Amino acid sequence: MKRQVLSSMFVLLLGAGGLTALGCGSSDKSADAAKPEAGEAASTTAAAPPPLPEDVRDMASVAKQPTVEETSADASADASTRAPGAEAGPAAGGRLVANGELVSQVRSELAVKNPGRVARVYVDEGARVRRGQTLLTLETDYLSLEVKRADAEVARAKAAASEAERDFKRKEELLAKESVSQAAYDRSRSAHESALAAVAAAEAARDLDRQKLRDAVLVSPITGVVAERRTDVGERLGEASVAFVVAQTSPIKLRFRLPERYLASLRQGQTVRATVDPYPGEVFTGRVTQIGGVVDPTTRTVLVETDLPNSDGRLSPGLFARVEIDVEPARAAGTR
Numbered sequence: 538m539k540r541q542v543l544s545s546m547f548v549l550l551l552g553a554g555g556l557t558a559l560g561c562g563s564s565d566k567s568a569d570a571a572k573p574e575a576g577e578a579a580s581t582t583a584a585a586p587p588p589l590p591e592d593v594r595d596m597a598s599v600a601k602q603p604t605v606e607e608t609s610a611d612a613s614a615d616a617s618t619r620a621p622g623a624e625a626g627p628a629a630g631g632r633l634v635a636n637g638e639l640v641s642q643v644r645s646e647l648a649v650k651n652p653g654r655v656a657r658v659y660v661d662e663g664a665r666v667r668r669g670q671t672l673l674t675l676e677t678d679y680l681s682l683e684v685k686r687a688d689a690e691v692a693r694a695k696a697a698a699s700e701a702e703r704d705f706k707r708k709e710e711l712l713a714k715e716s717v718s719q720a721a722y723d724r725s726r727s728a729h730e731s732a733l734a735a736v737a738a739a740e741a742a743r744d745l746d747r748q749k750l751r752d753a754v755l756v757s758p759i760t761g762v763v764a765e766r767r768t769d770v771g772e773r774l775g776e777a778s779v780a781f782v783v784a785q786t787s788p789i790k791l792r793f794r795l796p797e798r799y800l801a802s803l804r805q806g807q808t809v810r811a812t813v814d815p816y817p818g819e820v821f822t823g824r825v826t827q828i829g830g831v832v833d834p835t836t837r838t839v840l841v842e843t844d845l846p847n848s849d850g851r852l853s854p855g856l857f858a859r860v861e862i863d864v865e866p867a868r869a870a871g872t873r
Contacts, residue, residue, distance in 0.1 A: 637793030641784035641854040650752040662766040666757045675753040687743035694739040698732035705729040761785040789847040793860045794838035802864040809843045811858040
């Protein structure tokens with residue numbers, strides 16, 4: 538009896554041990570199946586690199602952006618696929634920015650009308666002058682004497698004309714009484730007419746001498762600034778000698794160039810805004826007065842001109858200006 542009990546207990550122990558062995562084997566296989574292989578682990582590690590430091594992330598993002606060539610190529614591709622007549626950028630309505638230069642509306646090279654020696658100079662280079670202002674005078678001693686002589690010639694011619702007129706009237710009365718011949722009357726009339734012509738010639742010579750005296754004073758024909766002074770006291774000027782260069786400053790002209798593709802969007806009267814370095818933050822406004830009808834074949838640009846008010850004279854010719862102009866959408870071909 539005792540042996541049967543021991544045999545039963547032994548069989549139970551063996552069964553429990555087998556079950557345990559089976560459980561351990563299945564768990565080991567599950568663990569082995571859950572483990573990734575070496576190759577798969579390497580590929581996963583290579584596909585997911587560690588995150589970059591913060592100071593390097595910005596550089597990496599910049600490096601991924603397209604280059605100028607790529608952007609241009611994309612823009613060219615877009616332009617090639619765009620419908621005919623469609624414009625991109627400012628040409629479709631917006632603001633254009635350009636560089637320009639201020640130039641004078643009128644630039645006069647002033648020379649004396651008659652040769653002479655400079656007596657006085659009243660302005661210097663850079664001076665602001667108004668129209669009719671005296672710039673210099675020539676020596677007028679001899680000119681004044683010529684005017685006096687011309688006045689005397691006029692007086693003598695008038696006296697001779699008066700005498701000829703009295704003789705002619707006397708001959709006319711005698712002819713009516715048949716007390717003088719027709720030939721004597723005709724000679725008196727001719728003498729009277731010659732005397733009148735002599736008076737006219739003397740007066741013309743006097744007026745010429747007076748004009749020479751007035752021309753000895755050189756005045757400015759425009760309001761502006763003296764750009765150049767090319768003479769001094771005592772210098773003798775000829776008829777072609779330039780004494781001053783005067784540039785008009787009010788209004789002043791602004792010139793700038795725009796690409797030819799914006800030509801259809803430009804029109805006279807458009808508002809133009811300009812800024813210059815001497816007056817930072819201040820905007821000078823004008824309107825388009827001229828649009829060039831010829832495109833420069835070298836730069837493929839068109840010239841645009843604008844008048845800017847400059848009554849205070851702060852803007853000077855030669856200044857560099859930054860220009861902004863608002864353009865309208867390009868008009869369709871064949872429309873007005």
